[in-house]
Amino acid sequence: MIAEAGLAALWxxxxxxxxxxxxxxxxxxxxxxxxxxxxxIAVVQGVLTLIAFAALLTVFALSDMSVALVFENxxxxxxxxxxxxxxxxxxxxxMLMWVTILAIAGAFVALLAHRTxxxxxxxxxxxxxxxxxxxxxxLLIASNPFARLWPxxxxxxxxxxxxxxxxxxxxxxxxxxGYVGLSVAFSFAVGALLTGEVDSRLARAMRPWVLGAxxxxxxxxxxxxxxxxxxxxxGGYWFWDxxxxxxxxxxxxxxxxxxxxxxxxxxxxxxAWTMMLAVIAFxxxxxxxxxxxxxxxxxxxxxxIDPERGTxxxxxxxxxVGAAFALFAIRAxxxxxxxxxxxxxxxxxxxxxxLLLSVILGIVFVGTLYPLFVEAVSGExxxxxxxxxxxxxxxxxxxxxxxxxxxPLLAWRRERRPVLKRLKVPALLGISMLAITIVAWPGMHILxxxxxxxxAYLAAASIVPLIGRNPLxxxxxxxxxxxxxxxxxxxxxxxxxxxxxxxxxxxxAQPGEILNVGxxxxxxxxxxxxxxxxxxxxxxxxxxxxxxxxxxxNPESRYYPDPPTETNESAIRTFWNGQLxxxxxxxxxSGAWQLxxxxxxxVTLIWAGGxxxxxxxxxxxxxxxxxLVWRRRTPAQGWRRERxx
Amino acid sequence: MSRAVxxxxxxxxxxxxxxxxxxxxxxADTNVHxxxxxxxxxxxxxxxxxxxxxxxxxxxxATGQPHLLNIFASWCVPCVTEVKVxxxxxxxxxxxxxxxVRDRAADLADFLAQNGDPxxxxxxxxxxxxxxxxxxxxxxxxxxxxGKGVIRYQQIGAxxxxxxxxxxxxxxxxx
Numbered sequence: 156m157i158a159e160a161g162l163a164a165l166w167x168x169x170x171x172x173x174x175x176x177x178x179x180x181x182x183x184x185x186x187x188x189x190x191x192x193x194x195x196i197a198v199v200q201g202v203l204t205l206i207a208f209a210a211l212l213t214v215f216a217l218s219d220m221s222v223a224l225v226f227e228n229x230x231x232x233x234x235x236x237x238x239x240x241x242x243x244x245x246x247x248x249x250m251l252m253w254v255t256i257l258a259i260a261g262a263f264v265a266l267l268a269h270r271t272x273x274x275x276x277x278x279x280x281x282x283x284x285x286x287x288x289x290x291x292x293x294l295l296i297a298s299n300p301f302a303r304l305w306p307x308x309x310x311x312x313x314x315x316x317x318x319x320x321x322x323x324x325x326x327x328x329x330x331x332x333g334y335v336g337l338s339v340a341f342s343f344a345v346g347a348l349l350t351g352e353v354d355s356r357l358a359r360a361m362r363p364w365v366l367g368a369x370x371x372x373x374x375x376x377x378x379x380x381x382x383x384x385x386x387x388x389x390g391g392y393w394f395w396d397x398x399x400x401x402x403x404x405x406x407x408x409x410x411x412x413x414x415x416x417x418x419x420x421x422x423x424x425x426x427a428w429t430m431m432l433a434v435i436a437f438x439x440x441x442x443x444x445x446x447x448x449x450x451x452x453x454x455x456x457x458x459x460i461d462p463e464r465g466t467x468x469x470x471x472x473x474x475x476v477g478a479a480f481a482l483f484a485i486r487a488x489x490x491x492x493x494x495x496x497x498x499x500x501x502x503x504x505x506x507x508x509x510l511l512l513s514v515i516l517g518i519v520f521v522g523t524l525y526p527l528f529v530e531a532v533s534g535e536x537x538x539x540x541x542x543x544x545x546x547x548x549x550x551x552x553x554x555x556x557x558x559x560x561x562x563p564l565l566a567w568r569r570e571r572r573p574v575l576k577r578l579k580v581p582a583l584l585g586i587s588m589l590a591i592t593i594v595a596w597p598g599m600h601i602l603x604x605x606x607x608x609x610x611a612y613l614a615a616a617s618i619v620p621l622i623g624r625n626p627l628x629x630x631x632x633x634x635x636x637x638x639x640x641x642x643x644x645x646x647x648x649x650x651x652x653x654x655x656x657x658x659x660x661x662x663x664a665q666p667g668e669i670l671n672v673g674x675x676x677x678x679x680x681x682x683x684x685x686x687x688x689x690x691x692x693x694x695x696x697x698x699x700x701x702x703x704x705x706x707x708x709n710p711e712s713r714y715y716p717d718p719p720t721e722t723n724e725s726a727i728r729t730f731w732n733g734q735l736x737x738x739x740x741x742x743x744x745s746g747a748w749q750l751x752x753x754x755x756x757x758v759t760l761i762w763a764g765g766x767x768x769x770x771x772x773x774x775x776x777x778x779x780x781x782x783l784v785w786r787r788r789t790p791a792q793g794w795r796r797e798r799x800x
Numbered sequence: 801m802s803r804a805v806x807x808x809x810x811x812x813x814x815x816x817x818x819x820x821x822x823x824x825x826x827x828a829d830t831n832v833h834x835x836x837x838x839x840x841x842x843x844x845x846x847x848x849x850x851x852x853x854x855x856x857x858x859x860x861x862a863t864g865q866p867h868l869l870n871i872f873a874s875w876c877v878p879c880v881t882e883v884k885v886x887x888x889x890x891x892x893x894x895x896x897x898x899x900x901v902r903d904r905a906a907d908l909a910d911f912l913a914q915n916g917d918p919x920x921x922x923x924x925x926x927x928x929x930x931x932x933x934x935x936x937x938x939x940x941x942x943x944x945x946x947g948k949g950v951i952r953y954q955q956i957g958a959x960x961x962x963x964x965x966x967x968x969x970x971x972x973x974x975x
Contacts, residue, residue: 431809449824465824473817480810487806524816531822 158222158301161210165251165301168203168258169291171196172284179281183274183349190273193280194265200287201262204255211251211300215242221307224248224300229311232689240324246448246464247300249327253444254290256328256335260364261287264339270360270783271343272352279339279346286338289471297467326382330375330402334440336368337409341437344430345479348486353430355493358420361433363779365416369409370772376402377765385725390736390753392653392761395544400523401443404516408436411512413772414505422567423493424502427483428509430490434479439516441472446523497569504562511555518548549602556609556647559640560616577619578612585612599655606651614644631778639771646764652733652757663747673754674701675735682739682748690715695739695748697726704730710739734758835935836951841869841943842933846923849905850912856897856923862949866974868894868967869943870919871931873901874911876939882958883911886918889959892968898922901931901939942967946974 175196182189214222216239218231228245229238243252261283268276294300343361347353379402384392393399412432418425449465496502522539529537560581564574588611592604617640621629658673669678680696692713699706708726715722728735733756740749841858848855861867870886872879886896898919900908908922925931934943935954944953944967952974959967 435809445820469817469820469824473813476813477810477817480813484806484810524819527823528819531819 157210157213157217158219158303161207161214162299162301164203164206164210165254165291165295168200168207168254169288169295171200171203172258172288172291175200175284176281176288179277179284182277183281188273190277193277197258197265197280197283198262201259204251204258208251208255211242211248212239214301215239215248218311219307220309220311221304223302223304226304226308226311230689231310234688236321236324243327247294247298249331250290250294250298250448251300252328253331253335254287254294256331257283257287257290257338260335260339264342264364268360270356271347272350272356274350275343275346275352275357277346278349279342282342282345282349283339286342286475289475293464293467293471297464326375326379329371329378333368333370333372333375333409334405334437334444336364336371337405337433337437337440339364340368340412340433341475341479344433345482348430348479348482351486351489353419353426353490355420355423358416358429362416362420363776363783365409365412365433365436366772366776366779369406369413370769370776372402372406372409373765373769373772376406377762377769380765381762385727385736386722390657390659390738390751390755392650392758395522395539395541397523398447400519401446404519404523405436405439405443407512407516407519408432408439411509411516412436414508414512418502418505419493422496422502424496425506426490426492427487430487431483432509434476434483438472438476438479439520441468441476445469445472494568496567499565499570501562501565501567501570504558504565507558508555508562511551511558515548515551515555518551519544522547545602550605553602553605553609556613556643559643560613560619563620563636563640577622578616581612581614581616581619584615585609587611596655603651603655606647606654610644610647610651613647614641617641617644631781632775635771635773635775635778637771638774639768642764642767642769642771644764645760645767646762649757649760649762649764653755653761656756657758658754660750660752662750663743663745664750665745665747668747670750670752672735672752673733673756675699675752675754676701677735677737677750677752679748679750680707682742685711687713692724693739695737695750697737697750699728699735699737706735708735708737710737712739712741729759732756837954839951841945841949841951842930844923844930844933846899846925846930849900849903849908849922849924853919854921856899856921858949860897860921861945862947864947865895866947866952866971867945868896868971869899869945870896871899871901871925871934871936871939871941871943873903873939874907875903878958879940880911880915881960882940883915883918885959885961885964887916888961888964889967890918892964894968894971895920899925899930901925901928944970944974 175193178189178193178196181187182193211224214225215229216235218225218229218238220226220229220231224245224247225241228248229241233241242248261280264276264283265280268279271279340361343357343364347357379399380392383394383399384390412429415425415429415432419429445465445468448468522543525539526537529535560578561574564577566572585608589604589608592599592607596604617637620633621637626634660670660672662670664670664679666679666681669676671677677697677699680698682693682695685692685694690713692711694709694711697708697710699708706728708728710726711724713722713724714720723738723740725736725738727737733754736753736755738751740751742748841861843858845857846855861869868886868889870882872882890896896918898921900922903924903926912919923930931939936956938956940958942955942959943951944955946952953970955963955967
């Protein structure tokens with residue numbers, strides 16, 4: 156009954172989306188005022204999808220095995236939180252979550268869009284409805300989450316134990332919220348291209364969505380990276396796996412969009428480019444979803460491979476992105492570029508930022524899809540891995556980080572002051588760091604060495620925009636920018652330190668034996684069997700000491716009977732200057748245990764930096780929303796108000 | 801903005817979609833194929849390991865009839881279940897030949913007594929030399945060899961009950 160109610164709500168929502176689209180066509184043709192009708196439709200559609208999603212959560216929470224999806228992905232022995240999280244730990248459930256978030260975002264656009272003209276708002280809502288309609292069709296035709304099984308089986312088939320982790324509960328929803336935020340930017344761009352009203356008002360309406368999406372994507376990628384780091388037990392934080400790249404590409408596009416949209420908001424320039432980026436950012440989310448869900452590329456993320464679903468998603472991708480690109484090709488000549496700017500100006504700085512980000516995006520995109528093209532053309536099988544990405548994207552990312560220090564100091568339109576003078580101290584710090592690394596670690600690889608250099612410079616340079624003014628009176632958006640740029644420096648230190656200073660020990664040890672890793676000596680005190688609710692494990696007791704500090708770590712090697720899977724639960728201890736990372740493996744015939752130990756100096760800074768970048772974005776978003784709420788009645792008066800953007 | 805620039809994204813998209821459609825239509829083959837398929841079995845001569853069972857020469861495989869050459873060992877756990885499937889194949893008239901890898905006579909005799917003995921001949925490969933020359937990296941593995949001694953198919957891992965029709969048709973094709 157609950158499942159059927161959910162399905163009915165989904166059908167109704169789909170019908171409303173179709174109606175919303177038709178209304179847009181009518182309104183654009185006849186000029187009729189349909190905004191109020193559209194607003195109600197969008198809101199009711201959001202509520203209906205919420206009902207459908209609540210129905211799915213309920214059948215998972217109740218372990219209703221007569222629902223095929225619950226049977227396939229849950230088990231009554233699972234902890235309650237993972238039963239509920241199991242609702243979106245699978246294809247159908249995650250797609251339902253996706254349309255739910257999409258529809259709710261549509262409702263908020265309808266309620267909050269006061270900045271754009273009525274025509275553009277209606278066109279954007281229509282575009283959002285078409286997007287939703289495609290995904291409703293996908294759910295209802297190709298992946299019904301509410302399909303029943305008769306007779307109901309006694310118990311379910313469990314869930315991949317790798318996914319029995321709090322990370323699962325938050326990682327996909329965070330990324331989806333990010334993707335959906337980009338879909339709103341996409342709809343605004345399509346709407347504005349339809350009406351021809353690409354202006355700073357549009358940019359201000361889009362900006363909170365882009366900022367919000369970008370914050371969530373940043374958090375999602377950071378959390379996903381940490382999850383892979385501690386759950387997979389490989390000790391790495393980024394593997395250039397296709398599924399990771401699938402989340403990185405929209406982030407890169409969104410980062411570029413985030414910066415170019417400020418130019419459009421403040422100066423009315425870069426119109427065509429910003430619209431293109433808005434389309435590309437969402438396209439990259441769709442490409443990502445397609446790559447992940449179709450199983451077209453080989454990846455460590457094992458999702459079910461289903462050609463029918465792949466075809467469906469690809470058709471949606473082709474229709475939406477194709478239509479948007481075609482619309483762009485037709486409408487771009489009509490866009491009049493805004494105020495001109497000189498070679499040394501904030502605008503030019505942001506153009507360079509966009510170019511670098513786009514090239515990095517291109518590198519990741521090509522690297523991810525290149526094996527596919529090579530096989531299509533020559534039949535040869537190749538794989539593209541970390542050496543390519545590190546070597547090609549790494550130097551560009553460092554160059555970008557170098558320029559991040561300069562861009563915010565430039566004035567709009569033209570810069571006549573000697574800006575580089577303000578960067579004396581940061582430059583000095585960078586050069587000192589370079590000298591220190593050359594003297595202290597002459598054998599260090601070039602990328603980590605430059606990484607530390609740029610990080611030292613950027614950590615100081617990112618704060619310069621707050622110097623020479625009262626920091627408390629600086630707008631929140633400026634604070635956000637400073638925090639985010641500082642976060643880049645922090646993450647860079649973590650990555651470089653991890654690359655340069657990690658020590659690893661892989662050995663078999665008899666109980667009582669002592670191993671060394673970095674400054675630590677680690678004793679295998681003993682190994683004992685243990686058990687959880689749905690797993691059994693052996694647990695090692697490791698006593699680690701580096702002189703003053705003495706800690707005990709308990710890594711586990713777990714066995715889940717249903718489905719039969721072995722996982723390594725690493726034990727990680729965090730200190731101010733790094734992490735001790737330990738994994739226990741199998742026992743060899745002589746009774747010794749495989750142990751893998753890492754000492755990773757300052758590795759936590761990678762995720763701390765990611766979090767700072769997201770916090771910076773959130774501060775900027777708060778600043779923008781604050782203005783939106785308090786100054787709604789007085790529409791912004793041009794670029795002067797946007798000086799600190 | 802020139803026409804070419806405006807339509808470039810669309811053209812690029814068409815190209816990418818075409819490649820993706822191609823991949824969806826012809827899913828990647830993730831199976832490992834032996835490069836020895838279509839080539840004759842390397843020449844070898846293996847001594848017997850059991851007193852009552854002859855050893856195995858490469859010439860024993862080129863008798864005009866197809867053979868199933870099984871690489872196994874008494875210490876290999878999956879081989880225990882596989883040997884029962886091989887018995888079924890033997891019941892269908894298949895000639896099964898064995899290469900015992902790094903094995904001991906007493907262990908092998910126990911293994912065959914407990915689990916069944918489908919083998920016509922068993923050659924002993926104490927240093928895995930023949931196994932390596934066949935391009936086999938583990939146990940169990942099996943080769944379908946045609947009447948002229950040419951390898952037609954390599955199975956990596958155990959043959960299970962579900963594989964029986966496939967193996968029988970491969971042997972039929974090798975006739």
